[in-house]
Amino acid sequence: MQYEVVLPAAGSGKRMGAGQNKLFLNLLEKPILVHTLEVFEQDSQCTGIWLAVKPEERVFIQDMLERYGITKVKGLPDGGAERQHSVHSCMKEMKQVDIVLVHDAARPFITHDIIANLVRSAHDFGAAIAGVRAKDTMKKVRDGVIEETIDRESLWMIQTPQAFQFDLIVEAEDVAEKVGFLGTDEAMLVERLGHEVHIVESSYENVKMTTQEDLVFGEAILRKRAL
Ligand code: CTP
Ligand code: MG
Numbered sequence: 001m002q003y004e005v006v007l008p009a010a011g012s013g014k015r016m017g018a019g020q021n022k023l024f025l026n027l028l029e030k031p032i033l034v035h036t037l038e039v040f041e042q043d044s045q046c047t048g049i050w051l052a053v054k055p056e057e058r059v060f061i062q063d064m065l066e067r068y069g070i071t072k073v074k075g076l077p078d079g080g081a082e083r084q085h086s087v088h089s090c091m092k093e094m095k096q097v098d099i100v101l102v103h104d105a106a107r108p109f110i111t112h113d114i115i116a117n118l119v120r121s122a123h124d125f126g127a128a129i130a131g132v133r134a135k136d137t138m139k140k141v142r143d144g145v146i147e148e149t150i151d152r153e154s155l156w157m158i159q160t161p162q163a164f165q166f167d168l169i170v171e172a173e174d175v176a177e178k179v180g181f182l183g184t185d186e187a188m189l190v191e192r193l194g195h196e197v198h199i200v201e202s203s204y205e206n207v208k209m210t211t212q213e214d215l216v217f218g219e220a221i222l223r224k225r226a227l
Contacts, residue, residue, distance in 0.1 A: 010079020035108035
C-alpha cells in the first residue's frame with residue numbers, strides 16, 4: 001500500500017536552545033533531519049516526501065538532500081508560523097494519493113513496521129495515529145493541588161506519524177482553515193469532523209528530539225540499534 005509523507009521541518013527548535021533549527025543538529029555525525037528522511041527514503045511503500053521548510057533554510061536543506069542521496073522529495077514549500085500551517089502548505093501542493101502520512105521531522109526513530117501498521121489502519125478506517133500507553137500515574141492538577149487521579153488504562157501518549165486517507169485530511173484541513181481552528185496535531189482536525197481516529201501501538205523509542213536530554217536518548221538508541 002503506497003503513501004506520501006509530509007514532514008514539517010520549519011520550526012525554530014526553541015526548547016532545544018541550540019540557536020538554530022534543531023533538525024540540523026547531529027546525532028552520531030548525521031543531522032536529525034537526515035536520519036528521519038532516510039527512514040522514508042528506504043521505505044518501499046513511500047512514493048514521495050514533502051518537506052515544509054523555512055525559506056532561508058531551503059538551499060541548505062536542498063544541499064543536504066543531495067549530499068545524503070535523498071531522492072524522494074517532491075517539494076519543499078514554505079512552512080508557516082505554526083506546525084499546522086506548515087503541514088497545510090505541503091498538502092496544498094500534493095496531488096491525490098491514497099494515503100498521506102504526517103510525521104514530525106524531529107522523530108528520527110520511527111520504524112517501517114509501525115509505518116506499515118498505520119498505513120493499513122488508515123486504509124481500513126480513514127485515520128490512524130501512533131501512540132504509546134502512558135507509563136506514569138496521571139493526575140489532574142489545579143493551582144498546585146491534585147484534583148483527580150485519571151484512570152491510566154484509558155490514557156495514551158500520542159506521537160506521529162498520523163495517517164489519513166487523502167480526501168479526509170483535505171476536508172479536515174479545509175474546515176479547520178475556514179473556522180480558524182488550530183489543533184496540536186492533524187488527528188484533532190479529523191476528530192472535529194466527528195470521524196473516528198484509530199490508535200496504532202507504537203514504540204517508546206519514537207521520541208521527538210525536543211530538549212537537550214533527548215539528544216542523549218537519541219544517540220543511545222542509535223548505538224543500541226547499531227549493535
Ligand atoms: N514545525 C514546522 N513549522 C512550525 C513549527 C514546527 O514545520 N511553524 C515542525 C518542526 O520543525 C518539527 C515538528 O514541526 O519537525 C514538531 O515541532 P516541534 O517539536 O515543536 O519543533 P519546533 O517547533 O522546532 O521546536 P520548539 O517548539 O521547541 O520551538
Ligand atoms: Mg514547536
